Amino acid sequence: MNWRLIKDKLAERSFALLLLSSVVVIFLILIGLTMKSVPLLRAESLLTVLTDSVWSPLKGNFGFLPFIMGTIWVTMISLIIAVPLCVLASVYLVEYASEALRKMVLPLMNVLAAIPPVLYGVWGVLFVVPILSDYIAPLLGVNTTGYTVFAGGIVLAVMIFPIMISIMVEVLQTIPQELKAASLSLGATKWETITKVILVKAKPGILAAIVLGVSRAFGETVAVLMVCGNIPQLPSSLFDAGYPLPALIANNFGEMMSIPLYDSALMFAALLLFVLIFGFNLLSRIILNRLEEKAQ
Amino acid sequence: MSNVKSRLRKEKIAKIAMQLSGMAITGSLFFIVGTILYKGLPYLSWEMVSQSPQGGFYIGKEGGIFNAILGSLYLATVSTALATLIGIPISIYLNMYVKSGSFLERACKLLFDVLFGIPSIVYGAIAFSIMVWIGIRASLLGGIITITLLTIPIVVRTIDELLKTIPIDLQHVTFSLGSTRWETAKMFLRYIRPGIFTAILLAFGRAIGDVAGVLLTTGFSDNLPKYIDEPSATLPLAIFFQLSSPIPEVQGRAYASALVLTFIILIIVICTHLLASKQQKHKI
Numbered sequence: 001m002n003w004r005l006i007k008d009k010l011a012e013r014s015f016a017l018l019l020l021s022s023v024v025v026i027f028l029i030l031i032g033l034t035m036k037s038v039p040l041l042r043a044e045s046l047l048t049v050l051t052d053s054v055w056s057p058l059k060g061n062f063g064f065l066p067f068i069m070g071t072i073w074v075t076m077i078s079l080i081i082a083v084p085l086c087v088l089a090s091v092y093l094v095e096y097a098s099e100a101l102r103k104m105v106l107p108l109m110n111v112l113a114a115i116p117p118v119l120y121g122v123w124g125v126l127f128v129v130p131i132l133s134d135y136i137a138p139l140l141g142v143n144t145t146g147y148t149v150f151a152g153g154i155v156l157a158v159m160i161f162p163i164m165i166s167i168m169v170e171v172l173q174t175i176p177q178e179l180k181a182a183s184l185s186l187g188a189t190k191w192e193t194i195t196k197v198i199l200v201k202a203k204p205g206i207l208a209a210i211v212l213g214v215s216r217a218f219g220e221t222v223a224v225l226m227v228c229g230n231i232p233q234l235p236s237s238l239f240d241a242g243y244p245l246p247a248l249i250a251n252n253f254g255e256m257m258s259i260p261l262y263d264s265a266l267m268f269a270a271l272l273l274f275v276l277i278f279g280f281n282l283l284s285r286i287i288l289n290r291l292e293e294k295a296q
Numbered sequence: 297m298s299n300v301k302s303r304l305r306k307e308k309i310a311k312i313a314m315q316l317s318g319m320a321i322t323g324s325l326f327f328i329v330g331t332i333l334y335k336g337l338p339y340l341s342w343e344m345v346s347q348s349p350q351g352g353f354y355i356g357k358e359g360g361i362f363n364a365i366l367g368s369l370y371l372a373t374v375s376t377a378l379a380t381l382i383g384i385p386i387s388i389y390l391n392m393y394v395k396s397g398s399f400l401e402r403a404c405k406l407l408f409d410v411l412f413g414i415p416s417i418v419y420g421a422i423a424f425s426i427m428v429w430i431g432i433r434a435s436l437l438g439g440i441i442t443i444t445l446l447t448i449p450i451v452v453r454t455i456d457e458l459l460k461t462i463p464i465d466l467q468h469v470t471f472s473l474g475s476t477r478w479e480t481a482k483m484f485l486r487y488i489r490p491g492i493f494t495a496i497l498l499a500f501g502r503a504i505g506d507v508a509g510v511l512l513t514t515g516f517s518d519n520l521p522k523y524i525d526e527p528s529a530t531l532p533l534a535i536f537f538q539l540s541s542p543i544p545e546v547q548g549r550a551y552a553s554a555l556v557l558t559f560i561i562l563i564i565v566i567c568t569h570l571l572a573s574k575q576q577k578h579k580i
Contacts, residue, residue, distance in 0.1 A: 004476050004478075004479070005476060007476070007478055008476035008477055008478040008479070011385075011477075011478040011481070012389070012393050012477070012478075014385070015385040015386065015388060015389035015393065016389060016393070018382055018385050018386050018389070019386045019389055019390070019404065022382065022386065022448060023404070023407065025445065026407070026411065029418075029419075029422050032422055032425070032426070033418075033421075033422060036425060084317070085317040085320055085321055086317075086321070088313055088314040088317040088318070089314065089317045089318040089320075089321050091314060092311075092314035092315060092317075092318050093318065096311065096314065097318075105318070105322055107569055108322055108325055109321075110565065110568075110569075111325055111562070111565050112324070112325045114498075114501050114505075114561055114564065114565050115325075115328065115505075115558075115561060116501075116504070116505020116506065116507070116532055116557060116561065117505070117506075117507060117508070117532075118505065118507045118532040118535050118536055118554070118557070119328065119332060119505075119535075119554055119557060119558060119561075120328065121536070121539075122332060122535060122539060122550065122551065122554045123327075123328045123331050123332065125539060126331050126332075126335055126551070127327075127331050158324045158328070161321050161324065165321065189303050189304060189306070189307045190307060191306055191307040191310040191311070192303070192307075194310075212413065215413050216413065218415075219413070219414070219415025219417065219418070220415065221415060221416070221417040221507070221508040222507040222508055222511075222532075222536065226536070226539070246415060246417045246508065249417050249421050250417055250420075250508055250511055250512075253420075253421060253424060253511075253512050263425070266421065267421065267425065270417070270418050270421040270422065273415065273417070273418055274414065274418045277413060277414055277415065277418075278410055278414065280413075281409070281410040281412075281413040281414075282406070282410050285406055285409045285410060286406070289406070
């Protein structure tokens with residue numbers, strides 16, 4: 001055989017090996033997490049673990065509900081803030097803004113995406129928390145330190161801006177010009193065209209962008225941990241402290257060795273995150289890939 | 297139509313709302329950088345970035361975060377290099393060796409897309425328990441492995457996007473001239489070279505800024521990182537730890553450290569942007 005062909009084959013084999021090993025690593029992670037979680041699930045049923053609200057590892061109580069609720073609270077707050085802003089802003093960028101403005105704003109979104117979580121956390125501590133405790137809470141007659149699920153939600157909202165904006169802009173750009181022209185020529189105002197034609201047509205893509213935002217919010221660890229108080233309780237208002245799942249793992253790993261099942265419980269938390277985020281990402285990527293194929 | 301006025305008014309209000317939300321989102325970036333700049337600048341000094349922590353550093357005495365800067369640079373450089381060496385062949389394989397549109401190609405690309413979103417705390421947790429299991433302690437090596445895993449999907453996806461921009465005709469032409477797939481791949485790599493640097497910078501930025509992954513695997517140390525099997529300080533963790541101190545002086549150093557990290561990230565972003573526009577110029 002020709003030496004060049006041998007080189008080609010050699011490259012093919014070794015590249016395939018690299019691909020295979022990185023796929024295998026993912027499955028090993030999944031299997032490892034599952035195996036580590038088994039002891040906990042053997043001691044208590046999955047349902048109890050997920051719905052019990054008492055977390056006291058020393059007594060052997062591993063109720064994940066406070067952490068699940070903490071995660072849901074901060075995620076919901078961030079969505080309530082970020083979704084309307086991102087939809088409005090990306091519609092503006094695509095439908096109204098000049099090419100020059102778009103070319104200026106979109107790279108800025110990349111900068112926002114590149115800022116590490118810990119810097120968002122620092123910003124949260126320096127700005128969001130004091131504002132909440134000194135101005136907004138007294139205005140509403142609440143007494144708080146500021147380290148609340150609200151603060152976590154605000155910081156998260158800013159963190160999911162870039163991913164949602166960039167995907168929403170891409171989705172909106174695929175809407176055919178003819179549709180808009182038809183609506184406008186029938187006498188609809190631009191805003192009516194946006195709400196009744198463009199957004200309706202873009203709904204699956206926008207949904208996919210939101211789901212990606214949710215999964216980003218679910219997994220965000222350090223920035224949220226720094227501002228949301230970390231008290232394992234069920235938050236009942238914006239100004240309660242919360243304790244999201246990733247923060248639980250980050251705060252307690254390493255010191256868990258002596259308590260039985262603690263290590264298993266934390267791995268179960270990691271498994272829960274992995275499965276949820278994997279599922280969410282998979283869902284939105286499939287929607288987006290479909291849309292992309294359709295657009296071509 | 298009688299209600300034209302109100303419809304137009306609605307249009308105006310909506311436009312203002314859209315402009316405001318655009319401004320809020322863009323403004324948040326300047327706001328974050330501004331806050332860190334404003335708080336960090338007074339504490340930034342040459343001593344901060346050029347010295348390791350001395351005795352009493354954590355109660356506000358002399359020293360700096362040079363160990364953390366160096367640790368982060370080591371960690372990010374090595375893991376980005378590894379991720380590039382693993383990631384580029386994978387995306388070449390998926391684009392040139394696997395039949396285009398096949399199940400394998402689509403499934404793998406989807407998988408890497410999904411992995412892109414897996415949070416670093418999950419990688420950190422699993423790496424930590426593997427390290428406990430085989431009995432190695434928190435070290436630079438542990439951090440490098442975790443961060444490499446974290447950055448491989450970034451490299452694979454970015455390079456994949458670049459390879460997709462190469463016209464398919466070019467591939468046909470080279471094949472018809474008798475070159476092997478490997479030779480064509482080498483040519484394509486040269487073609488997308490500026491883009492490869494972009495991918496590397498993206499991965500580097502993610503690697504240097506990650507906290508959750510290194511929190512469990514790399515540990516922390518006041519010494520300059522010398523050996524790969526020893527714990528090492530990293531910049532994001534240094535910020536995190538100093539910020540949780542009750543002493544104002546130490547907190548101030550956290551702001552200054554945050555400022556250093558911001559500078560590093562901004563430099564990376566600017567380089568990425570310049571390279572990306574260069575890639576645009578290369579397009580046929």
